[in-house]
Amino acid sequence: MAVALARKTLLHEWRRFLPAVMSVGFSGVLIIVQGALLLGIVGTNALPVTRSRADLWVGFPGTQSADLGRSIxxxxxxxxxxxxxxxxxxxxxxxxxxxxxxxxxxxxxxxxxxxxxxxxxxxxxxxxxxxxxxxxxxxxxxxxxxxxxxxxxxxxxxxxxxxxxxxxxxxxxxxxxxxxxxxxxxxxxxxxxxxxxxxxxxxxxxxxxxxxxxxxxxxxxxxxxxxxxxxFEVWTAAELAGRSVRYWLLESGAGVGFIFATIVALLVGTLITSQTLMAAVAASIPQYATLRAIGVPFPALRRIVVEQAGWVGAVGLAFGLAGSLLAALLAHLNGIPFALGPGIMALSGGLVLAVALLAGVLALRRLRHADPAALLR
Incomplete structure (x- = not known):
C-alpha cells in the first residue's frame, strides 16, 4: 500500500516534487561530468600506452607513470x-x-x-x-x-x-x-x-x-x-595504463583537487535535495495527518517518504544521465578528454541514488508534525 500510495502521490503532486527531481538531476550531471573529466584528463598521461598495440611494455624499474619513463x-x-x-x-x-x-x-x-x-x-x-x-x-x-x-x-x-x-x-x-x-x-x-x-x-x-x-x-x-x-621492469599494457592513471589521480594535486570538488558537489546535492524533499513533505502534512487519523501506522508513513525519495532519485538520475551524455557529445566535438564509461556512470548513479535516499531520511523529521490533532486547528 505504501509503495502504491507513494507513486500516486508523486504523479498527482508532481509539481511539488519537481524541484527535488531537478536538484538530483543537476547533482547527477555535476558528479558524472566531474568524474568523467577527471578520468579523461589523468588518462591523457597514459595515451602512449592506450593508443599503442603492444602486449607488454618494458621500462625503467619503478616507473610511476607512462609519461615519466627513463632510459633503460x-x-x-x-x-x-x-x-x-x-x-x-x-x-x-x-x-x-x-x-x-x-x-x-x-x-x-x-x-x-x-x-x-x-x-x-x-x-x-x-x-x-x-x-x-x-x-x-x-x-x-x-x-x-x-x-x-x-x-x-x-x-x-x-x-x-x-x-x-x-x-x-x-x-x-x-x-x-x-x-x-x-x-x-x-x-x-x-x-x-x-x-x-x-x-x-x-x-x-x-x-x-x-x-x-x-x-x-x-x-x-x-x-x-x-x-x-x-x-628493467615489465608490465602488461593494462597495468602500465592503470598505474599512470592512479598516480595522477591519487598522488597529484590536480587529481586530489578534482576529488575534493566532487565531494563538495555531492554534499551540496544532498543538502539541496533534502531541503526540497522536506518542503514537499511539509506541504503534505495534512494528508499524512489524515492517514494517521484513519489508522495508518507511523512506520508506514516513513516508508512512503523513503519510497518517494527513491523515485525522485531514479527520475532525477535519468535526467542526469541524459545531461551527461549531452556533455560527452559536446566534449567529443570540442576534443576535450572525457572518459564517460560504464564504470563511472554506475558509480556516479549509485552516489546520486544514495544522495536521494539520504535526503529522504533527513526529510523524515517533518513527519513528526503529522499529528491528527493538526486537522482540528
Whole structure:
C-alpha cells in the first residue's frame, strides 16, 4: 500500500516534487561530468600506452607513470627476444622540446618517437598507416588535429623544435595532452631533436608483441625476477595504463583537487535535495495527518517518504544521465578528454541514488508534525 500510495502521490503532486527531481538531476550531471573529466584528463598521461598495440611494455624499474619513463639498457630487448612467445620488439622514445612557430612564441612539447614502419606497434591506434609512413622522411612530425591552433601551424607548415626545423606532414587522433602538446616523429627524428636521446642505447620503452596475447601474464612473470627488475621492469599494457592513471589521480594535486570538488558537489546535492524533499513533505502534512487519523501506522508513513525519495532519485538520475551524455557529445566535438564509461556512470548513479535516499531520511523529521490533532486547528 505504501509503495502504491507513494507513486500516486508523486504523479498527482508532481509539481511539488519537481524541484527535488531537478536538484538530483543537476547533482547527477555535476558528479558524472566531474568524474568523467577527471578520468579523461589523468588518462591523457597514459595515451602512449592506450593508443599503442603492444602486449607488454618494458621500462625503467619503478616507473610511476607512462609519461615519466627513463632510459633503460638496450640489452633488455635481446633478453626478451630469447623467449619464443615474444614475436617482435620495437623501441619507443619519449623526450621533450620547445616548439617555436614561424610567428614566434614557445610551447613545451613532448616528443614521442615511434617505429615509422606501417605495422609499427607504437601509437598504432592514433594514426593510419598512410600517415605513419610519412614519418620516414627526416625532420617530419605529426601533431594532434586539436593542437594545430595552439601551435599556430597547419599540415605542410614548418616550425622549430629545440632550434631545429621540422615540417608537419599530418595529424594524429586522440593524442591531446593534459598540459603540453604531444609531437610524434620517427625514432631517428626524435634522437636528432632531443640530444639526451641521441645515443642509440637510450630507449625509454620497449614494446613487445606476443604470438598469443593470452601469454602476457606468463611472459611478464618470467621477466619479473629480482635480478631482472634491477635493470628493467615489465608490465602488461593494462597495468602500465592503470598505474599512470592512479598516480595522477591519487598522488597529484590536480587529481586530489578534482576529488575534493566532487565531494563538495555531492554534499551540496544532498543538502539541496533534502531541503526540497522536506518542503514537499511539509506541504503534505495534512494528508499524512489524515492517514494517521484513519489508522495508518507511523512506520508506514516513513516508508512512503523513503519510497518517494527513491523515485525522485531514479527520475532525477535519468535526467542526469541524459545531461551527461549531452556533455560527452559536446566534449567529443570540442576534443576535450572525457572518459564517460560504464564504470563511472554506475558509480556516479549509485552516489546520486544514495544522495536521494539520504535526503529522504533527513526529510523524515517533518513527519513528526503529522499529528491528527493538526486537522482540528
Amino acid at each position: 639498457d638496450a640489452g633488455a630487448a635481446a633478453e626478451l627476444l630469447v623467449d619464443p612467445r615474444v614475436l617482435r620488439i620495437e623501441p619507443l622514445l619519449m623526450g621533450s622540446g620547445d616548439w617555436r612557430g614561424l610567428r614566434g612564441g614557445g610551447v613545451s612539447v613532448t616528443l614521442i618517437g615511434v617505429d615509422a614502419r606501417p605495422d609499427g606497434l607504437g601509437l598504432a591506434e592514433a594514426m593510419p598507416r598512410a600517415v605513419r609512413v610519412l614519418l620516414e622522411e627526416p625532420a617530419t612530425v605529426l601533431v594532434d588535429d586539436g593542437d594545430l591552433g595552439k601551435l599556430a601551424t597547419a599540415i605542410g607548415g614548418t616550425a622549430e623544435i629545440n632550434g631545429q626545423r621540422v615540417r608537419v606532414v599530418g595529424t594524429t587522433r586522440g593524442m591531446r595532452a593534459m598540459g603540453g602538446v604531444n609531437i610524434v616523429a620517427s625514432l631517428a627524428t626524435v634522437r636528432a631533436l632531443d640530444r639526451s636521446l641521441a645515443s642509440a642505447g637510450a630507449v625509454t620503452y620497449y614494446l613487445a608483441a606476443l604470438r598469443s596475447p593470452d601469454t602476457a601474464r606468463a611472459v611478464k612473470t618470467r621477466f619479473s625476477r629480482p635480478d631482472a627488475r634491477q635493470r
